[in-house]
Amino acid sequence: MVARTVLHDADITRALRRIAHEVLESRRGEGRLVFLGIPTRGATLADRIQRIVDEIEPGVSSAGSLDITLYRDDLAKTPTRTPAPTRIPAEGVDDAIVVLVDDVLYSGRTIRAALDALVDHGRPRVVRLAVLVDRGHRELPIRADFVGKNLPSATSERVSVRLVEVDGADEVTIEP
């Protein structure tokens, strides 16, 4: 069986645009937005969403990345991973509306680690979660506030997000 494309490039652009609008709406006209993407692809998505937000409402947002490698709960059970860089915008996260951004929401363990990593950088006013794809199968009490596409899947299936900046093309595929 071959991979089936569930989101094409135009779908991804539309989904990110919608997320950007929803984030701005939930901001209710106040508060500094900080989009923190989880490397690798979450960081790319955070940059893209922030650019859209900045077009609609200039100067209220910034973007960065938050690596979670050192906060994973399976560190001792897997071979050592090399961390990716964390970039926190110069204004910091204190009192900001932080929107964590990831490509796929699955078990929720990555986001658990991201929340731990985040508090070591300061105390945001609120923390939200935006994901391009929610494929279900949560193992922790975590949900997303902004979802590009809900994608019911079997645990045996493999969901892959590819982005131009990293992979040369924009698409989301699912394969058995």
Place this chain on the structure above:
Amino acid sequence: MRHLLSTRDLDRETAIRILDVAEDMAQTADREVRKLPPLRGKTVVNLFFEDSTRTRLSFESAAKRLSADVITFSAKGSSVSKGESLKDTAQTLAAMGADAIVVRHHDSGAAHQLAHAGWIDAAIINAGDGTHEHPTQALLDAYTIRARRFGAGARGRDLAGMRVAIVGDILHSRVARSNVWLLTTLGAEVHLVAPRTLLPHGVEHWGATVHEHLDDALAAAPDAVMMLRIQSERMRDAYFPSAREYARVWGLTAERLALLGPDTMVMHPGPMNRGLEISSAAADSERSTVLAQVTNGVSIRMAVLYLLVAGSSGTAEPTGVEG
């Protein structure tokens, strides 16, 4: 990578990986919370058979920033014969459940023996063995050179085309040995400068250019000049006529400092003998990386501890579905 015993067996890729992880570790220094969790519940033992305040504090601080429990075992002055003593100590530490042992020993090869004798199943990190190796010092020196030269763009790079002069007591220096292997692996060109009496036998096979006068090495326009400490505790014979003579011919004096190129850095592993191998003018100048080396030492040791202790054994990078 299971142990860190020597820089001789580090390949280019592994060396760059350690330097890159150290960049990430360095980032945590300017955060609100400076602690990271990856070694929570792990025990790191500092086993020091020889005095070394700096290296011990650096390792201790690195392990604590990674949330490890740290036990310091100062075994200096033990009268038990060496092989047995090391074995007994290792077995004691094994019984205490040590995950990593940072060992400093006056005998060359002690770390290697600890790693391979089958006494203990912990990661062994060589923090200096006799006149043999001091791999984390070489790694922090390479990191310092790379960071000074490339700044924010340092990640992923080696030291290709850079010229490093190492000056002083090459004969007794484990720092020099570790640096020669590592810097060469990273593509740098190494120049060694020492009085003939302080050059080890067979130095011509090290792959470095050897000079007997500091001025000859400085004429080659090095990117970094690394001054080694004259280790008076190892100077049992007359290696050079007098301290004054040494300072005049092999010391980095204020006059020589003025001849260095605009971007040349001055390095020293510390502690410095001011006025002997290095003048105060050089030690306190803008070019000096002495304090940066101390700071970078903690980042490098965090990287090494993380890479050796955090994961399950095996070096492959895992792939697969993320959460």
